[in-house]
Amino acid sequence: MEAYILSSCRITDDCVVADGKTILMRTCEKGSAWLNTVYRTLGIQYPKFFKMDNQAKAGFLAAEVVMRNAETSAAREDYSVVCLNNASSIDDDRIYQQTISDKENFFPSPAVFVYTLANIVTGEIAIRNKIFGETSFYIYEKFSAEKMYNAIKDILNNPSMSNVIAGWVNYDNGCDVLMIRACRFSDLDKLQLSENNINNLYKI
Secondary structure, three states, rough: OHHHHHEEEEOOEEEEEEEOEEEEOOOOOOOOHHHHHHHOOOOOHHHHHHHHEEEEEEEEHHHHHHHHOOOOOOOOOEEEEEEEEEEOOOHHHHHHHHHHHHHHHHOOHHHHHHHHHHOOOHHHHHHEEEEEOOOOEEOOOOOOHHHHHHHHHHOOOOOOEEEEEOOOEEEOOOOOEEEEEOOOOOOOOOOOHHHHHHHHHHHH
């Protein structure tokens, strides 16, 4: 079975690259300030964004870019979301630990705690895009185009699934994201889904 990469987005602490072209360079502080700038520059209207943690923000933004030219749909039952990283939710784990480490100043935050689940980012993407297929999140030692490729192919081998939003969504004291939208249908004008092409998009 052949599959194609319909769109891609790479977000780091320094830039946003869409389909191989740089669309934004960082001109502000890193972290949440940078992600908020990306949000505003893309002209997105989704107030819930500002309640998200940095990892969810980064994954959400990359998904927004790869879905910009997707067909409109009230419900996407043939879509799935799969994400991978190597840090799980460590960025939020550190923040949450600060709220519970001092017995004299004990203030655990539910708003932080919810994001100590790495798969929250896949849920945010699914809700935003009305995706009703499978959502999953895998933790690996390091970025692997092979593992991302295999995760996508496993989903597209299901006859009821024709599209996948897939990404390496890692936030550990910095942003390291690659998101792609892959489709099972043939399109000779699009990049073929392959380990090599995924790896090349990550290296941009």
